[in-house]
Amino acid sequence: xxxxxxxxxxxxxxxxxxxxxxxxxxxxxxxxxxxxxxxxxxxxxxxxxxxxxxxxxxxxxxxxxxxxxxxxxxxxxxxxxxxxxxxxx
Numbered sequence: 001x002x003x004x005x006x007x008x009x010x011x012x013x014x015x016x017x018x019x020x021x022x023x024x025x026x027x028x029x030x031x032x033x034x035x036x037x038x039x040x041x042x043x044x045x046x047x048x049x050x051x052x053x054x055x056x057x058x059x060x061x062x063x064x065x066x067x068x069x070x071x072x073x074x075x076x077x078x079x080x081x082x083x084x085x086x087x088x089x
Contacts, residue, residue: 008048015042022034
């Protein structure tokens with residue numbers, strides 16, 4: 001299991017520059033597709049980080065607050081992303 005968590009953490013780290021690049025393209029080019037792709041990259045990055053922090057929280061109980069906050073951010077991000085599709089239709 002630690003090997004899979006390592007890959008999830010590396011994926012999370014890789015989503016940061018990809019998200020920033022897509023956000024820059026979306027802002028400069030006013031591209032809705034780039035904005036939505038950036039949102040999806042951000043959501044998958046957060047989703048990849050949740051099991052990593054959860055595994056660590058089993059050892060350090062003080063991290064349960066971080067797990068709860070990550071899950072809350074993930075849920076709010078998904079809801080906002082889905083709502084953006086209904087607004088543009």
